[in-house]
Amino acid sequence: MSYRLYIPGPINVSEDTFRAMTQGMVGHRSKDFVALYESIQPGLQRMMETSDPVYLSTSSSWGVMEGSIRNVVAKKVLCCMNGAFSDKWLDVAKRCGKQAGALQFDWGKPVCPEAVRQELSTGAYDAITIIHSETSTGTLSPLSEIMKVVREFPEVISIVDTVSSFTTLPVSKDKNGVDIMLSGSQKALAMPPGLALLSVSERARKRAETISDRGYYFDFLEFQANHEKGMTPSTPAISLVYALQHQVRQIEAEGLENRYARHTRLNEKVRTWARSRGFSLFPEEKFGTRGLNCFANTKNVDLEAVNKALKSRFQCVIDGGYGKLKGKTFRISNMGDETDATMDTLINALDTVFGELGA
Ligand SMILES: *Cc1c(COP(=O)(O)O)cnc(C)c1O
Numbered sequence: 001m002s003y004r005l006y007i008p009g010p011i012n013v014s015e016d017t018f019r020a021m022t023q024g025m026v027g028h029r030s031k032d033f034v035a036l037y038e039s040i041q042p043g044l045q046r047m048m049e050t051s052d053p054v055y056l057s058t059s060s061s062w063g064v065m066e067g068s069i070r071n072v073v074a075k076k077v078l079c080c081m082n083g084a085f086s087d088k089w090l091d092v093a094k095r096c097g098k099q100a101g102a103l104q105f106d107w108g109k110p111v112c113p114e115a116v117r118q119e120l121s122t123g124a125y126d127a128i129t130i131i132h133s134e135t136s137t138g139t140l141s142p143l144s145e146i147m148k149v150v151r152e153f154p155e156v157i158s159i160v161d162t163v164s165s166f167t168t169l170p171v172s173k174d175k176n177g178v179d180i181m182l183s184g185s186q187k188a189l190a191m192p193p194g195l196a197l198l199s200v201s202e203r204a205r206k207r208a209e210t211i212s213d214r215g216y217y218f219d220f221l222e223f224q225a226n227h228e229k230g231m232t233p234s235t236p237a238i239s240l241v242y243a244l245q246h247q248v249r250q251i252e253a254e255g256l257e258n259r260y261a262r263h264t265r266l267n268e269k270v271r272t273w274a275r276s277r278g279f280s281l282f283p284e285e286k287f288g289t290r291g292l293n294c295f296a297n298t299k300n301v302d303l304e305a306v307n308k309a310l311k312s313r314f315q316c317v318i319d320g321g322y323g324k325l326k327g328k329t330f331r332i333s334n335m336g337d338e339t340d341a342t343m344d345t346l347i348n349a350l351d352t353v354f355g356e357l358g359a
Helices: 015-020 031-048 061-072 084-095 113-120 143-150 202-209 220-227 238-254 256-276 303-314 340-356
Strands: 054-057 077-081 100-104 127-131 157-161 180-184 196-200 292-296 329-333
Touching: 015 238, 031 054, 031 196, 031 238, 054 061, 054 220, 061 084, 061 127, 061 157, 061 180, 061 196, 061 202, 077 084, 077 113, 084 100, 084 127, 084 157, 100 113, 113 143, 127 143, 143 157, 157 202, 196 220, 202 220, 238 256, 256 292, 256 340, 303 340
Parallel strands: 077 100, 077 127, 127 157, 157 180
Antiparallel strands: 054 196, 180 196, 292 329
């Protein structure tokens, strides 16, 4: 079974990325691996806009989302919540045995900087979690405004998830003063799932040194000690590291500014199509994220029927809503390697199928 994925992760993986993964195995303590690891670092740092190291974690994003909590929270973490992934982070923090506070916004609303200031002013917190692009609702929160507030509280270590925004728009880690920034392979990097990226500031590593039960697999100090040798703490998914090397080269060849512009253009193309069929974005337009769109299913289209037809006749699939928004919204990804042509193909298929269903 093979069809094109326009769901917001996993997304389409190109033939040449798959081919890069078939390169021969090397020992993870060999010079060959060190060369591979070190060839990727500068590109990743440019993409995150950071001079901090970018560690490679063989896990999905949740591994490093949980790991970050375990490494830096001593007192209490404030979880900014406005959708399925950010809501779940609170639960994950609690399951790690940490004190955690909820700063809840309605799904589809961005995180409000002033509310963050009010909550951090209590002095109860030494860490904060923020999801830049909440994939479940297609909502982009104003990261630089939020971080401006967070920087007023030097005790607070910031943990920012850029899983569905990374390389679709600037994330500016150092300029924003983000301590920990993380992302995953199967979203805008257009790789198979299984690898996560994690960039950690010296400040956050210093905090980790004071925390006793960091565990091993996601221990920041292990990551750093191995990074200094061009390695990872344990055997990484080497095939995925080859894929990452390939994608970093592709992204650098395209140029980050061009890549951002392409994501904006394709994102706008899908919005224009949806508008023409009478749908509006689930979040407010100006808070819509760039790697995908989440639309309100105001016409009550049978999304299961849509996907059935898309799959069987056009070999592609969109997303019929996540969690409590299932059936009430639909999401279309334009992340990764998509082009005007591949998005036009989807839009033509959608026009046919929506037309037949009377929407
Ligand atoms: C997909 C996603 C995750 C979870 O990623 P996994 O790879 O399933 O662990 C976390 N945060 C955001 C914003 C996501 O889009």
